[in-house]
Amino acid sequence: MRNIPIPVDTTKLQFVCVAAPRPRLLNKDTGEIKTDKNGTPVYEVALSAINSAGRIELIRVNTSGEPPVTLGMPVCPVDLVGFVWEQSRGGEVRWGISYRAASIVPVEVSALA
Numbered sequence: 547m548r549n550i551p552i553p554v555d556t557t558k559l560q561f562v563c564v565a566a567p568r569p570r571l572l573n574k575d576t577g578e579i580k581t582d583k584n585g586t587p588v589y590e591v592a593l594s595a596i597n598s599a600g601r602i603e604l605i606r607v608n609t610s611g612e613p614p615v616t617l618g619m620p621v622c623p624v625d626l627v628g629f630v631w632e633q634s635r636g637g638e639v640r641w642g643i644s645y646r647a648a649s650i651v652p653v654e655v656s657a658l659a
Contacts, residue, residue: 548550551627554645559596561623563615565592568610586610590648593621605645613650623647 567589570580580588589612595603607623615621625648632641 549629549631551629551646552625553556554623554628556623556626560596561593561621561653562596563617563619563621563650564594566617567591567613567615582610584610587612589613591615591621593623593650595640607645607647607650609647611648611649615650615652620653621650622653624649624651 565573570588570590572578582588588608588610591607591609591613593605593607595605607626609623613621623645626645627647628643628645630641630643632639634640
């Protein structure tokens with residue numbers, strides 16, 4: 547499967563940080579942290595994405611470098627893209643969408659009104 551980034555229109559959604567940023571691990575046994583092509587650690591942040599109809603989805607977004615966000619903070623994932631993935635294990639096929647952003651930044655409360 548070819549991995550083509552699918553841009554996400556973040557102007558139609560509101561995002562809230564629901565889990566503090568944590569480094570992505572390549573190997574849980576050794577604690578080796580995933581890095582990008584520049585050697586910067588990759589962090590994962592759990593976000594709730596809320597649309598205008600009130601539907602909420604929980605997504606995990608990866609970004610390079612530790613984002614300056616905390617639990618409960620309204621945020622904006624900058625240049626958010628999704629990647630469809632597929633995995634076969636023991637004859638069972640799983641698939642999903644992984645998300646990556648250039649950065650994840652706090653949103654000023656006045657901008658949400």
